[in-house]
Amino acid sequence: MLLLDNPKGRRKLIEEDFLHWPQERLEQRLAKFAKEFPTKIALVDPWNRLTYEELDHAINNLAVTFHQNGIQKNSVVMIQLPNVAESMIVFHAALRAGAIVLPVTPIYREAEIKTILEQVQPDVIFIPQYFKNNDYVKMLENIQQLNNVPKVAVKIPNERDTEGTSFIEWSDYIKNPNAERLEERAYDPEEYSLLMFTSGTTSSPKGVLHTHGTLGVAISTFDGIETTGFNSVFLVPSPVTHITGLVVGILGPMKLGATTVFMPIWDAKKCLQIIEDEKCSYVMAATPFLSQLIDEVEAQGKGMETMRYFACGGADVSEYLLRRAKSILPHCTFSRIYGSTEAPGISKFKQNYDENKRFTHDGRPTSPGKAKIKEGSYLPNGSGELMVYGPQLFIRYISWVETEKAMTEEWFSTGDLALFDEDGFIQITGREKDIIIRGGENYSAKEIEDILIAHPKVKDIGIVGYKDEVMGERGCAFVVLNQRNDTITLSDLTKLLAEKKVAKQKWPERLEVVDALPYTHSGKLQKFILRDMLNNEVALGKLIN
Numbered sequence: 001m002l003l004l005d006n007p008k009g010r011r012k013l014i015e016e017d018f019l020h021w022p023q024e025r026l027e028q029r030l031a032k033f034a035k036e037f038p039t040k041i042a043l044v045d046p047w048n049r050l051t052y053e054e055l056d057h058a059i060n061n062l063a064v065t066f067h068q069n070g071i072q073k074n075s076v077v078m079i080q081l082p083n084v085a086e087s088m089i090v091f092h093a094a095l096r097a098g099a100i101v102l103p104v105t106p107i108y109r110e111a112e113i114k115t116i117l118e119q120v121q122p123d124v125i126f127i128p129q130y131f132k133n134n135d136y137v138k139m140l141e142n143i144q145q146l147n148n149v150p151k152v153a154v155k156i157p158n159e160r161d162t163e164g165t166s167f168i169e170w171s172d173y174i175k176n177p178n179a180e181r182l183e184e185r186a187y188d189p190e191e192y193s194l195l196m197f198t199s200g201t202t203s204s205p206k207g208v209l210h211t212h213g214t215l216g217v218a219i220s221t222f223d224g225i226e227t228t229g230f231n232s233v234f235l236v237p238s239p240v241t242h243i244t245g246l247v248v249g250i251l252g253p254m255k256l257g258a259t260t261v262f263m264p265i266w267d268a269k270k271c272l273q274i275i276e277d278e279k280c281s282y283v284m285a286a287t288p289f290l291s292q293l294i295d296e297v298e299a300q301g302k303g304m305e306t307m308r309y310f311a312c313g314g315a316d317v318s319e320y321l322l323r324r325a326k327s328i329l330p331h332c333t334f335s336r337i338y339g340s341t342e343a344p345g346i347s348k349f350k351q352n353y354d355e356n357k358r359f360t361h362d363g364r365p366t367s368p369g370k371a372k373i374k375e376g377s378y379l380p381n382g383s384g385e386l387m388v389y390g391p392q393l394f395i396r397y398i399s400w401v402e403t404e405k406a407m408t409e410e411w412f413s414t415g416d417l418a419l420f421d422e423d424g425f426i427q428i429t430g431r432e433k434d435i436i437i438r439g440g441e442n443y444s445a446k447e448i449e450d451i452l453i454a455h456p457k458v459k460d461i462g463i464v465g466y467k468d469e470v471m472g473e474r475g476c477a478f479v480v481l482n483q484r485n486d487t488i489t490l491s492d493l494t495k496l497l498a499e500k501k502v503a504k505q506k507w508p509e510r511l512e513v514v515d516a517l518p519y520t521h522s523g524k525l526q527k528f529i530l531r532d533m534l535n536n537e538v539a540l541g542k543l544i545n
Contacts, residue, residue: 005400043088063182076100091246194246238286261280276303284313304332371386386428461480
C-alpha cells in the first residue's frame with residue numbers, strides 16, 4: 001500500500017512521453033519467448049539453469065498465487081533477495097498480477113527498512129532465510145510494523161537456516177504448482193510497476209515511482225548497443241535490487257530473448273570462470289567490478305575472451321582504468337554510462353561514436369531525451385547542474401513535495417554537475433548532492449552524520465567521500481571533539497552505528513580529528529574543502545588514519 005501525499009500528483013507529461021512509451025507491458029516479452037523458444041536458456045544462477053519455458057511456468061504459478069492472495073493493482077511486493085532465480089520469478093510474477101515491485105538492497109538492516117516503512121507498507125515480502133551473515137527473518141521479526149505482513153523466505157543453498165519462526169517457506173507459498181495460466185493484463189503505460197528508494201541529501205530516502213511506460217523506454221536503450229541482442233549473455237554482478245541490476249538483469253535480457261547469468265556474491269576469480277563457462281558477452285557494473293576483474297585477468301594472463309561490452313558507472317570511472325582495460329582486452333568495448341534511479345538509461349554511446357570519448361565522457365542523451373545546464377548554476381570551470389528529460393524519466397516521488405522540488409516543467413534536476421563538449425557529449429564532473437558512492441552503493445552522508453553527532457565525544461562532524469581505486473569512494477569522518485584533550489577512534493564511531501543497526505557499507509572508513517570544520521558565513525559546511533584535502537592526500541599515497 002502506497003502512502004501518497006497527493007495521489008494525482010505526477011510530473012508534467014509531454015507529447016514525447018506518449019509517443020515513445022512501448023505498447024506492451026514489461027513482462028509480456030518473456031511469455032512470448034517462452035512460446036517461441038521454449039528450450040532456450042533464460043536464466044542461470046549458481047544452483048539453477050532455467051529455460052524460457054521453465055521460467056515462464058514458475059512465474060505464472062507465483063502470479064496465480066498472488067492473485068488468489070489478493071495481490072493486485074497497486075499492491076506492493078517487497079523483494080530483499082540477492083541475485084538468485086527467485087528474484088527474477090518474483091519480479092515478473094508481481095507485474096503479471098498488476099502489483100508494484102519494491103526492491104530493497106540486501107545490505108539494508110532495521111534502521112533503513114523502518115525509514116522505508118514510513119512511506120510504504122508492503123503487502124508481502126520476499127527475503128532470504130539467511131545470507132552473508134545476516135538472519136533476515138529474525139531481523140524483520142524485530143520490526144513491529146511488519147508483524148502482520150506475510151514473509152516468504154527463500155533458503156539460499158550453503159547458507160544457514162534462519163532462527164526465526166515468522167515466515168513461510170517458498171515452496172509452501174506457491175499453492176498451485178500447475179496452475180491455469182493467469183489472464184494477461186491490459187496494457188496501461190501509466191500503471192505503476194516499480195517503487196525504488198534512493199538516498200538524497202537528507203537522511204530520508206525518496207521513493208521513486210516508475211510505470212510500465214517509463215521502464216519500457218529505459219530497457220529499450222539496449223536496442224542501440226551493437227553487441228546486445230537475442231544471442232547475448234548478460235552477466236549480472238550488480239544487485240538486482242538496484243536500478244542497474246534490475247534493468248540489465250531482470251528486464252533488459254528478457255525483452256531481447258537473451259540469457260541472464262546471476263552472481264549473488266562477488267568474487268573476481270569466480271567471475272572470470274563464469275564468463276568462460278557461460279560465454280558472457282555483456283556486463284554493466286560499477287567501477288570496483290571492472291577494476292578487480294582487470295587485475296584478475298592480468299594475474300591469470302587470460303580471461304573475458306567472450307566479453308564484448310562492459311558499461312561502467314555508479315561510481316567515479318577514471319579514464320586510466322578504461323584505457324588500461326582496453327589495452328588488456330582490445331576485443332571488448334569499454335564505456336562510461338550515466339543514469340539514475342529517476343532517469344535510467346538517460347545517456348549512452350552508439351556504435352559509431354568516437355571510442356576516445358567513451359573513456360572521458362558519459363554519452364549523449366538517449367533520443368528523444370535531452371539535457372541542459374540549469375540556468376544560474378554555472379561554476380567557474382564551466383560546469384553546472386545537469387537537467388535532463390526523457391520518456392524513461394520517473395513519474396514522481398512518493399512525496400509530491402519532493403517531486404515539485406526536482407522538476408521544472410518536464411525537466412528533472414539531477415543534482416549532478418556536468419559539462420558539454422562541442423559535440424554534445426555529457427561529462428559528469430561531480431555531485432551537487434551530498435552522496436557517497438561506495439562500490440556502486442549510494443548513501444547519504446547526512447544520514448550517518450545525524451547519528452554520529454549524538455556520540456558524547458563529538459561536537460561537530462562532516463562526512464565526505466574520497467576517491468578509492470577499489471570501491472570508487474569511501475567515507476571519511478572529520479570530527480571536532482567536545483573536549484580538546486579527548487581522544488576518539490574510528491571503532492568508537494562504528495560501534496554506535498552498529499548499535500543503531502545501520503548497514504556496515506555506510507560506516508566511515510577513515511577518521512580525521514580537526515579543531516574546527518570550514519563553514520561559510522551563512523553557516524553552510526564547505527565540504528568541497530574537506531574533499532580536496534582528502535583527495536590530495538590519497539593522490540599522494542598519504543591515507544588519513
